[in-house]
Amino acid sequence: MNSEFYQSPKSSKFMRLFWKAAGADRFILERSTYGDQIKYVCLGGIIIATGVMAAIAGGYAFYTIFAPKGNAIDSFKAVEGIASNYDPTHIPTALISIVFGLIWGAIIFNIDRFIVTSTGKGDGTEAITRKELVGALPRIIMGAIIALTISKPVEIRMFKTEIDVALHAKQIKQEQAYKSEIEKVANGEIEKKQSIIREQLNRIARLDSISTVRKADIAYENSHGGCSLKCAEFKNQLASNQAEVTAIKSDPEFIKVKKELESLETDKLNKLKESGKVAAGLDGLLERIKLAHEEAGWVISLFVTLLFMTIELTPIFFKLMLIKSTYDYMEENIKELIKADKGIEIQHNFYPDGEGIERDLVINHQVIRVLKEKIKLLEAQSTLSNEAIDAWKDKKQNDINNNPEAYLSEE
Template sequence: MKREYYTSPKPGLIMRLLWKAAGSDGYILKRSTYSDQVKYACLGGIVVATGFMAAVAGGYAIYTIFEPKGSALDGGTDTTTAIMASAFGIIWGLIIFNIDRFIVAATGKGDGTEAITWGEFVNSVPRIIMGLVIAITISKPMEIRMFKSEIDAELHQEQLVKRKEYEIATKANYISRFDLIEEDLVKIERERNDVVGRLKLAEKEYTDQLQGRAGAGAGAGPLSKALKQQMDKVERDLNGYDQSHQVALERLNNEKLKLTEELDKELAKNEEVANGLDGLLERIKLAHKIAGMWITFFITLLFVVIELTPIFFKMMLIKSPYDFMGDNIQELLKADNGIQIKYDYYKDKEGQERDLIISHHAERKIDEKIALMKAQSELSDYIIERWKENEKKKIDDNIENYISEV
């Protein structure tokens, strides 16, 4: 806007967009000083930056949550998850941007001085709390992205430990079941070995008898025949034992085979179980462990400062032409709409000073309505009186029509 004493700079498109982001009045800023234009453009820039960081943090957090789980050292990017995370990040960034814009726009200018009074601070506490929540929400995903390489290395070690622990625990759960099967197999094998031992002894005695190593009476004869019969009987006992326990052996071996396959399947899950550690919560824990309390504190503090700067910035603003012009326009708008405010006009029951708000247009409408209703009431009364007079005249002219004989 051109004046003889000062020419307001013409703002560019980016500056006007930043004004909108700060929730400021572009109409007034175009007619204000360059200092005011820059202040509110910077304020809008902080809001835009916060929204952008929220979009990045939200998108990365969603990608970490929904990405295919695997070894922490596995590289690559899942396209489907990346697209979904990007869409969510944009939406989340716009949500935070809108909330920040509302917080900044709703934060007043305080008393118009650089000092932040206790009353100003107390009034800003709800907005400060909202800003803190937003800052912490943004900072945590950014932390795990900053320390990603260190977190991946540490997480990989934890996954290896988890696999080993799962393997040991899984095998321990199956030991008792394998032991029961092995006991039955050992019992059958031991009984069979007893029969086999008897058979070998009978064979040796028969062979020694035939070959003359048995001493007196050695060679083929009645004793050798008796030993042969005994050997044949033990052999039949062995065959009978094998036949009678064949089904049990097959059943036990099948059970052992199935149990082994089941164990192998469970052990194959150890990688899946270990990969389950690759989540957002575990990475946040590792970020705190790796970086330490103070580093994570200062990273969070950085985002808190960025988030809360606009709130404290507005409380520290000194009143400028932008503020006075804004107040002037507000008064003009109230005057155009017949609104009058008498500040600190009365005290309420608690002794607090209150403003008296007079809406002249509304009061005029009420007066008109009252006058109209009063006029309608007077006309109704007049009509009733005239009707009564007409009825009386009719009665006077024809009174016999209104009298009934008893």
């Protein structure tokens, strides 16, 4: 707007970007006061900031969920700058998280933009009436839900160091509990197999002990006059013992039990090696949110959430508190001009409905004009058609009068 008493400031690309985010009309704002321009710059700035925060929070949450799990203390070392072989960033997951974060930020940005632009300006005063609050309630609820989804990932990032230490302690407990359970289950089966094998080995040991004594007896007999009949008996007993030992060792049941024992011990070792992976499974988004509440306390967690809810809901309350300004009157004027140009007339509080509420009467003059033209056209076509039929009828009547034989046939 340019006049003797006021000249509207020129808008920059930066201002126009924020106006667009706020859903404001650039045409009107460029002809409005500086105060109106700044109002919508601030409103658009909050909406864009919310979208950016949502993108960061969504990307971080996605990374936390899908990144390879590990020992929380390694993550703690990375945060504190302690030397370790741990790589804090998994590049493939990070790239996917960036893409997801951008998509999520765009979704939240557009939802916020819709919520703000669809929220009315109230009654044009600073006061927020009960009626205005009730009307804005669905948008307030949606905004609160969005604030919660943004605040939780940011919260676990804020308290990451404390969460990593607490999570590491929990992982150790989980690993120990897992190992104890594996030991308890596996050792029972292993003990049964070892008992069977021990019984057979004791038999072999007894036979070997007897064989050793008999070998000594044979050696003694040979050194004292040669091997007699008793020596032959000792040799027979040695051969019998050796045959029994061989039979025990080659027994299919004994071999089967030994293999089962080896398999149980191998399986036990493999499961014990996986205890670290089981403990690392605790490093998830839900567990970190729980630990954030435990470590930070419900008061701090509540205030972090309230902070984001304030940021998210500010544009809604801001619009309800806006005082009618030049922008609003110009917007209404342009809307009325457009309605007039399109032949739309609204007669306010024209008739009561079934519940006694006054309703507006909307008259679409262009529609009425077209409808009248169409009715006139159809009426004219109907009249012309009737005249044509009457003329055709008269002509045929004359033909019949002049030459009736042409219309009759004798069989």
